[in-house]
Amino acid sequence: MTQKLTTKERELHLEPLQETSWKLIENRDAINKTFLFQDFGEAFAFMTRIALRADKVDHHPEWFNVRKLDSFRKNRKNWFKPILLSSNFQVYNRVEITLSTHSCNGLSERDIDLARFIDEVYTSNKQ
Numbered sequence: 656m657t658q659k660l661t662t663k664e665r666e667l668h669l670e671p672l673q674e675t676s677w678k679l680i681e682n683r684d685a686i687n688k689t690f691l692f693q694d695f696g697e698a699f700a701f702m703t704r705i706a707l708r709a710d711k712v713d714h715h716p717e718w719f720n721v722r723k724l725d726s727f728r729k730n731r732k733n734w735f736k737p738i739l740l741s742s743n744f745q746v747y748n749r750v751e752i753t754l755s756t757h758s759c760n761g762l763s764e765r766d767i768d769l770a771r772f773i774d775e776v777y778t779s780n781k782q
Contacts, residue, residue: 659684659761668767675774680753684761686770687753690777695720695747697780702750704776705769714765716773717753722746 677686692698698720709715756763
């Protein structure tokens with residue numbers, strides 16, 4: 656059975672991930688990060704690479720890639736101001752990922768490994 660990270664393992668592994676914008680989720684033993692892309696195709700390609708790895712290692716992320724434009728605009732400086740778009744307009748160029756191991760009800764080495772892989776994929780897409 657997969658074990659939760661010990662206090663020492665958390666200190667060792669979570670700090671470097673937090674430096675790359677992974678955040679601990681309040682009231683849950685999980686980490687979360689949002690990735691932005693040029694368009695839906697780029698976001699979907701990113702998700703596909705992660706899905707293939709996740710399936711191979713049998714450890715699947717929780718993710719979401721749709722956000723209402725109004726809430727997206729509030730969190731971005733200098734975001735474009737679309738003309739003639741309804742308040743129901745959706746943004747599909749982002750991927751929000753949450754990692755936690757359900758079998759141990761918290762963070763495990765599996766989450767750390769998948770987070771590192773996800774960061775590598777994102778970095779390679781940006782080069």
